[in-house]
Amino acid sequence: MAAVTLICRPAGVLPKLSGTCSPVLLAAGPVTVQHRKIHHAVVPKGKGGRSSSSGVAATVFGGTGFLGRYVVNRLGRMGSQVVIPHRCDQYDLMYLRPMGDLGQIIFTEWDARDKESIKRAISHSNVVINLVGREWETSVAKAIVNAIKDPDANGKTYALVGPNRYLLHDLVEYIYALSHRPYLAYPLPRPLYHLIARFFEMNPFEPWTTRDKVDRFHTTDMKYPDLPGLEDLGIIPSSIEQKAIETLRRHRRYRYLDAEIGETKPAKTVSY
Known part of the structure; x- marks a missing residue:
């Protein structure tokens, strides 16, 4: 946000x-x-x-x-x-x-x-x-x-902030599904990701990941109803389902080029 x-x-x-x-x-x-x-x-x-x-x-x-x-x-x-x-x-x-x-x-x-x-x-x-x-x-x-x-x-x-809230894992899963490509996740506990990130932080060059980045990957945007937002600045936000296909269609395999968006389950949103 x-x-x-x-x-x-x-x-x-x-x-x-x-x-x-x-x-x-x-x-x-x-x-x-x-x-x-x-x-x-x-x-x-x-x-x-x-x-x-x-x-x-x-x-x-x-x-x-x-x-x-x-x-x-x-x-x-x-x-x-x-x-x-x-x-x-x-x-x-x-x-x-x-x-x-x-x-x-x-x-x-x-x-x-x-x-x-x-x-x-x-x-x-x-x-x-x-x-x-x-x-x-x-x-x-x-x-x-x-x-x-x-x-x-x-x-x-x-x-x-946009109309919906997502976690990174759910967004990546949706992108692969919309592209009709296989997705293999690595579900590890966050403390283990922190340990791996700390190892990368020791790199004298730019680290591939950091503990701060790991934490950001596990958080989502917050909505503040009392504050003005995009609409107050003349912008109508679009959902990921409306825009993703414009970019991802070209990454589909030939047999799935004409597949309808409705065939893919919408990305899981966050409500807490």
Whole structure:
């Protein structure tokens, strides 16, 4: 579940531009509001699109991740300047460059333990988005951009979760069943998975799995009925049964290409 908190409105959607602007933070936790002179990137101009200026100058932490690339693409598509702090090789950033107009996608190295590098990364931005470690679907990326453009989202916290809740095991089982391919599970107690993950954590290179990842595989999204969600941002969430076939049909064997979706038992949902 993605919890998105909007602290203040970006300068690009203000009816009038003043001499100062404050950042928007799309993350949970303490917030420090900065006051500084307006940067040219936050002055809207043009008719819209990648070659215009939306008035949004956004710093996207985790922009190279699964969800981050979709957020960066949507921001670039609407003509935003995007600063992407990164900790990876330059070659891993090449696919992000075409997502915005020339000079609008800016990369800067940063260290999560170095406060000065964080300050440099957000020094000219009026929107700050924290997506470090996030692995949600693209509808969440659209929701984040919609929240940035919505003046009424100022100061609100959104719970971005779909219509149904699943455990990873049940999702994987459904994907194999819909693809008409055999699925062999390895049902082991979680403490044993923890022991295996601890062994991988000793690897001096990037570990294949960790104890934290094992715990996340055994949890599911939480619903918060009292908080606004995807619908309040103009997004109608779709169930996995509605969308999965669009991708998985190509992975079926020839004899099952025309098999109906109804032949596959729906994925088991979580109600607790």
